[in-house]
Amino acid sequence: MSDHGHRTVLHLRFVLPTDGDTGLLEGVRSLLENITPRAQIIEPDTAVLDLTGALPYWKRDARALTELIQLRALALLDLHSAAAVGPNQMLAAMACNLTPPDRRTIIDHSPDAVAAFLRPRPVRELPGVGTKMAATLTSYGLHRVGDVADLPPATLQRLLGARPGRTLHEHALGHDATIVDPAPTAASISTEHRFTRDELDPAAHRRALLALADDLGTQLRASGQIAAGLTCTIRYADHTATRRGRTLPEATQHTVLLARTAYAVYESLGMQRARVRSIALRADALCSDGRATRQLTLDSGDEKPLAIEAVTDRARTRYGRPVIYPAALATGAHLRREVQAPAA
DSSP states (O other): OOOTTOOOEEEEEEEOOTTOOTTHHHHHHHHHHTTOSOEEEETTTEEEEEOTTHHHHHTOOHHHHHHHHHHHHHHHHOOEEEEEEESSHHHHHHHHHTOOTTOEEEOOSSHHHHHHHHTTSBGGGSTTBOHHHHHHHHHTTOOBHHHHHHSOHHHHHHHHOHHHHHHHHHHHTTOOOOOOOOOOOOOOEEEEEEEEEEEOOHHHHHHHHHHHHHHHHHHHHHHTEEEEEEEEEEEETTSOEEEEEEEEEEEEOOHHHHHHHHHHHHHHHOOSSOOEEEEEEEEEEEEEGGGOOOOBOOOGGGHHHHHHHHHHHHHHHHHOGGGOOOGGGGGSSOOOEEEEOOOO
């Protein structure tokens, strides 16, 4: 695993407690930086490490060093984790998504090992392939990653366009040049909606989530940033709260994509007639929008909300925020928001 010229990347996904302990991430960072300086924290629950130089230093192979890291996280921070090691970030992340907590998956550098893991996977698991894109590929008989890898690159480029086709083919072959960025965890932006009375109606909850996503998207675009994670906090009439975070499929600043993730987090809570006092959304792990990528898609309908969004931003800049807003928000009173300043 430590052969010259080969990279070894570890992807970790932690099982965080529901009480939202803000000190945990710093504890995780300290623990990981004691292993290697090439460690990146991706809020709310993920870390990526380049172990290439750490393996000879610790005189362990990738599996043994991963076991050590997971054991330390459990013993020192009481954090369970799923882990996967691969020759690049994409493969390690894909494998980690399939690995249960307290287990680990190791993908060797050999082409045969990479192919054995990657080729049988559904094509939708490749980064940048959304649901609609996957449906389009399967309509051409491209159900598995191996089907895409076997297709001539020129054919994919005719189907998807030059750059998306080229990128998809590289991913299908298991190639990914993304490096581990050890920069500190980025700032966050928060926004909150407080109901005028304890709210039982799920439709009202969803309207609030849309308004909050719209607020976050506007702030992100105005500041030239994208978010890699989204955290939703729901406070109830009895003063208790639930916080749930999710890593976005791709870092974004677009309202429609933020809203989709917010709805998914809300649905995952399975609330039954909960009396909600307030809902807050936080955009996590911010970075410059120059690093943004776009999801591969053939559906022109996905482009329309983004085009409308650009027009909305220009109108709001000229005439003010209340001049234009999503139609779904026209059915209720003005939503009251409290927007916190970006965290330092």
